[in-house]
Every structure is written in C-alpha cells, then in structure tokens.
Amino acid sequence: xxxxxxxxxxxxxxxxxxxxxxxxxxxxxxxxxxxxxxxxxxxxxxxxxxx
Amino acid sequence: xxxxxxxxxxxxxxxxxxxxxxxxxxxxxxxxxxxxxxxxxxxxxxxxxxxxxxxxxxxxxxxxxxxxxxxxxxxxxxxxxxxxxxxxxxxxxxxxxxxxxxxxxxxxxxxxxxxxxxxxxxxxxxxxxxxxxxxxxxxxxxxxxxxxxxxxxxxxxxxxxxxxxxxxxxxxxxxxxxxxxxxxxxxxxxxxxxxxxxxxxxxxxxxxxxxxxxxxxxxxxxxxxxx
Amino acid sequence: xxxxxxxxxxxxxxxxxxxxxxxxxxxxxxxxxxxxxxxxxxxxxxxxxxxxxxxxxxxxxxxxxxxxxxxxxxxxxxxxxxxxxxxxxxxxxxxxxxxxxxxxxxxxxxxxxxxxxxxxxxxxxxxxxxxxxxxxxxxxxxxxxxxxxxxxxxxxxxxxxxxxxxxxxxxxxxxxxxxxxxxxxxxxxxxxxxxxxxxxxxxxxxxxxxxxxxxxxxxxxxxxxx
Numbered sequence: 213x214x215x216x217x218x219x220x221x222x223x224x225x226x227x228x229x230x231x232x233x234x235x236x237x238x239x240x241x242x243x244x245x246x247x248x249x250x251x252x253x254x255x256x257x258x259x260x261x262x263x
Numbered sequence: 264x265x266x267x268x269x270x271x272x273x274x275x276x277x278x279x280x281x282x283x284x285x286x287x288x289x290x291x292x293x294x295x296x297x298x299x300x301x302x303x304x305x306x307x308x309x310x311x312x313x314x315x316x317x318x319x320x321x322x323x324x325x326x327x328x329x330x331x332x333x334x335x336x337x338x339x340x341x342x343x344x345x346x347x348x349x350x351x352x353x354x355x356x357x358x359x360x361x362x363x364x365x366x367x368x369x370x371x372x373x374x375x376x377x378x379x380x381x382x383x384x385x386x387x388x389x390x391x392x393x394x395x396x397x398x399x400x401x402x403x404x405x406x407x408x409x410x411x412x413x414x415x416x417x418x419x420x421x422x423x424x425x426x427x428x429x430x431x432x433x434x435x436x437x438x439x440x441x442x443x444x445x446x447x448x449x450x451x452x453x454x455x456x457x458x459x460x461x462x463x464x465x466x467x468x469x470x471x472x473x474x475x476x477x478x479x480x481x482x483x484x485x486x487x488x489x490x
Numbered sequence: 491x492x493x494x495x496x497x498x499x500x501x502x503x504x505x506x507x508x509x510x511x512x513x514x515x516x517x518x519x520x521x522x523x524x525x526x527x528x529x530x531x532x533x534x535x536x537x538x539x540x541x542x543x544x545x546x547x548x549x550x551x552x553x554x555x556x557x558x559x560x561x562x563x564x565x566x567x568x569x570x571x572x573x574x575x576x577x578x579x580x581x582x583x584x585x586x587x588x589x590x591x592x593x594x595x596x597x598x599x600x601x602x603x604x605x606x607x608x609x610x611x612x613x614x615x616x617x618x619x620x621x622x623x624x625x626x627x628x629x630x631x632x633x634x635x636x637x638x639x640x641x642x643x644x645x646x647x648x649x650x651x652x653x654x655x656x657x658x659x660x661x662x663x664x665x666x667x668x669x670x671x672x673x674x675x676x677x678x679x680x681x682x683x684x685x686x687x688x689x690x691x692x693x694x695x696x697x698x699x700x701x702x703x704x705x706x707x708x709x710x711x712x713x714x715x716x
Contacts, residue, residue, distance in 0.1 A: 328709075328712055380663050380666055383663040384663045384664065387656075387659045387660045387663060388660075390655070390656060390659055390660075391646070391647070391650075391656050391659075391660060394647075394650045394651065394652045394655075394656055395650050399715070400649075403712050403713060403715060404646050404713055406712075407642070407646075407709045407712060407713055408643075408646075408660065410705070410709065411639060411642070411643075411664065411702075411705065411706070411709070412663075412664065414701060414702075414705060415663075415664050415666075415667070418667045418694075418697075418698055418701070419666055419667055421694070422666070422667040422670045422671060422694065423670065425670075425674075425690070425691075425694070426670045426674060
C-alpha cells in the first residue's frame with residue numbers, strides 16, 4: 213500500500229467498503245434464510261394441524 | 264416476546280447503520296493507519312459479540328444438560344449459528360485489514376489463529392448437529408460438543424501465544440481517540456442487539472419445527488395413558 | 491464389581507479385541523507409515539527438513555492414524571449393537587468410557603515404537619537415550635490427550651451416518667494444542683532447551699490431558715441416553 217509523507221497509509225477505501233459490505237450482506241442473507249425457514253416451519257405446522 | 268425481539272433487532276439494525284455512518288464518514292482517519300482503521304469499527308464489535316455468543320452457547324449447553332428442556336436446545340442452535348457467522352465475518356474483515364496494514368492476507372498471530380480455530384470448532388458442532396436426526400440425541404450431543412469445544416478456546420489461545428512468542432510478537436498500535444470510541448460503542452451495541460434478535464428468532468423457528476416433528480408420537484402416548 | 495474393576499474389565503475387553511483383530515490394528519500402524527512417506531515426499535525427498543518439521547509430521551501422523559484407530563474401536567460396538575448390550579449389563583457408563591479411553595490410549599501409544607524410529611530414519615534425526623526418554627514421556631501425554639476426547643467423539647460419530655467426515659472435523663481443531671505442544675517439545679528435546687521452555691510445554695500438555703480426561707468422563711454418560 214502507498215504511504216503518505218508522515219508514514220500514514222493512504223487509501224484502502226476499497227478494502228473498508230468491502231469489509232462493511234460483506235458484513236451487511238452476510239447479516240442480510242442470514243435474515244433472509246431465517247425468514248424462509250420460518251415460513252417453511254409455519255407451513256408444516258399448518259399442514260400438520262389440517263391433516 | 265416476539266415483538267420485543269423484533270424491536271430489539273430493528274433497533275440493532277438502525278444502530279448499526281448509524282454507527283457505521285459515523286465510523287465511515289464522521290470519525291477522523293487514524294494517525295498511522297489512515298482510513299483503513301475504519302474497518303475496526305465493525306471488526307472489533309464483531310469480535311466482542313462473536314465471543315459473547317459462543318459464551319451464550321456454552322451457557323445454553325450447560326443449561327440444556329442440567330434441565331433437559333428443549334428451549335435451551337433451541338437457543339443453543341441460535342447462539343451456535345450466530346457465533347459461526349460472526350466468526351466467519353471476523354476472519355474476512357481481519358484479512359482485509361491485514362492486507363492493507365501488514366501487506367498480507369493472513370499471519371499466524373494469536374488472535375487470528377484462535378479466531379480461526381474457534382470458528383472451526385463451532386462449525387464442527389453445527390456439522391455434527393446436521394448429521395444427527397433423532398431430536399433428543401441431537402440436543403444432548405450438541406450440548407456436549409459445545410462444552411468440549413468451548414473449553415478448548417483458552418487452551419488454544421495460550422498455546423498459540425506461546426508458540427508464536429519465539430518468532431514475533433504482532434503489535435497493533437492501539438491509540439484510540441475519543442472520537443473513535445463513539446462509533447465503536449454504537450456498533451458494539453448494534454451487534455449485540457442484532458445477535459440477541461437472531462438467536463431468539465432462530466430459537467423460535469427451531470421450537471416450531473420441533474413441534475412439527477413430534478405430534479404423532481405424543482398422541483400415541485396420550486392414547487396409551489388413557490387406555 | 492467396583493467402577494475401577496469394571497474400567498479395567500472394559501479396557502481388557504477392548505485390547506483383547508484389538509489383539510484378535512491384529513491385522514486391522516497393524517493396518518492402522520501401516521497407515522501411519524504411509525502418511526510419513528507422503529510427508530517426506532511432499533516436502534523434500536532427501537529428508538532435508540528441519541527438526542520441527544519432522545516433529546510436526548510425526549504428530550500429524552499420530553493424529554491421522556488416531557482417527558482410524560478410534561473408529562475401529564467403536565466399529566464392533568455399533569455393528570453388533572454391542573454398546574447397547576453393554577449398557578444393559580450393570581456396568582457404570584463411567585467405567586465404559588474410561589475403559590475404552592484407556593484401550594484407545596494404549597493402542598495410540600503402541601504406534602510410537604513404529605512411527606518414532608521411522609521419523610528418525612526418514613528425516614535423519616539424532617536420537618540418544620536421554621532424548622528417547624523425554625520423547626516417550628511426551629508421546630504418552632500426546633496419546634492421552636487424543637484418546638479422551640477421541641473416545642467421546644468416536645462414541646457419538648460411530649452412531650451416525652457420515653461418521654468419516656464428522657470425527658476428524660471435531661477432533662482435529664480440538665487437538666491443535668497437542669500438535670503445537672508436541673512439535674515444540676520434540677524440537678526442544680532434540681535441539682536443546684536453552685530457555686528451559688520444555689517444562690512449560692509438558693505442563694500444558696498435562697493440563698490438556700487432565701481437563702479432557704475429567705470433562706469427557708463426566709459428559710460421556712449423557713451421550714448414551716436415548
């Protein structure tokens with residue numbers, strides 16, 4: 213990585229954005245997965261009580 | 264109960280957005296690390312809450328073995344899954360940070376190695392879980408495996424620290440300015456709330472699907488008792 | 491019979507079965523040898539690797555072989571549903587665990603006389619009497635550390651489909667302290683212990699053993715409940 217005059221690391225924004233995006237995407241995917249599972253569990257329960 | 268959990272979750276998401284905004288655009292760049300240091304505002308909370316969730320998993324595992332109540336197993340799955348997810352995220356964030364500051368994706372330093380092993384240990388428990396179908400067996404075995412895995416974490420930590428000490432001590436300058444503490448704290452609470460919400464949600468789903476698995480047997484038992 | 495006598499009884503039974511099926515037991519040792527050959531060619535066919543690399547190969551060979559040995563120890567129990575039969579007898583589950591763990595420990599220790607000299611030959615290590623004594627002690631500690639959690643996990647995974655995947659997945663990350671402590675200790679024994687760190691590593695191994703022999707013994711009976 214490039215360094216500025218005072219030994220400061222310059223740039224790295226793409227890495228920062230990637231880290232935040234991956235975190236957001238992973239959490240969102242997990243929420244979506246749980247929502248899908250819940251729908252499935254509810255469906256099973258309904259068909260059980262009907263049958 | 265359900266609405267409370269969802270409320271906490273929404274609050275967590277809101278806080279995460281606020282904390283990340285402050286961390287990314289308001290807080291000043293760090294003196295040496297520059298803008299890369301902003302990864303820390305999500306990385307450190309991920310580490311804290313991930314560790315906390317695995318501690319929750321340990322507590323739930325002990326509680327299950329103690330009481331034999333299904334609700335502890337439901338919570339155990341939730342806590343295990345979140346700690347594995349946060350553990351995986353922790354590794355990815357850490358690698359991105361390390362690539363910029365150290366110039367390498369990976370180094371076998373204490374915290375990195377311990378995080379990786381912890382991730383593998385708990386993922387292993389989830390794998391064991393997926394192979395066992397009988398609910399009682401699954402619950403007991405995952406509790407036992409969780410306890411065994413959790414006890415290993417401090418052993419691994421001290422071992423790696425000692426193992427590495429011969430080569431180099433990875434120093435990370437931690438000059439935390441007060442303007443940096445604010446986004447760190449906000450995100451820590453955000454992660455905590457999100458984790459609690461997701462554990463509660465996952466537990467509810469588990470208890471629902473458990474209900475769907477068992478009913479015929481229960482009716483049989485009732486019939487036997489009546490007859 | 492006291493629990494102690496029962497423990498010895500179970501251990502004796504397992505070792506006797508291991509002796510009767512000695513070709514299978516030998517196959518495990520042969521497997522350990524094969525892994526050592528693989529390592530030597532993976533790194534350098536002329537044996538020019540450092541002492542710590544050789545020590546690492548030795549411990550990894552032990553870990554890999556232990557999977558086969560542990561699975562073998564529960565194969566008969568599950569194939570003939572013998573574990574359930576054993577549970578019907580008035581045998582303390584604690585005795586079953588410690589008996590089987592001791593038997594597994596002995597079988598792992600017996601890999602030492604095969605793997606240790608081979609490692610020394612393949613990787614040109616200089617061994618003398620004093621070295622050997624230290625290495626033998628470490629081998630015992632390492633084998634004990636694998637045997638306790640290994641027996642517990644193998645008793646679970648032997649009763650599920652897909653056992654071949656799950657056992658190493660659970661056991662290898664768990665036993666990482668053994669690998670680290672083992673490698674460092676062997677290195678210190680062979681190259682000299684300038685900073686007297688050997689005692690620390692030995693204590694760490696012993697602590698690992700103690701923790702898991704107690705913990706696994708306490709938890710084992712719960713995994714048998716149906």
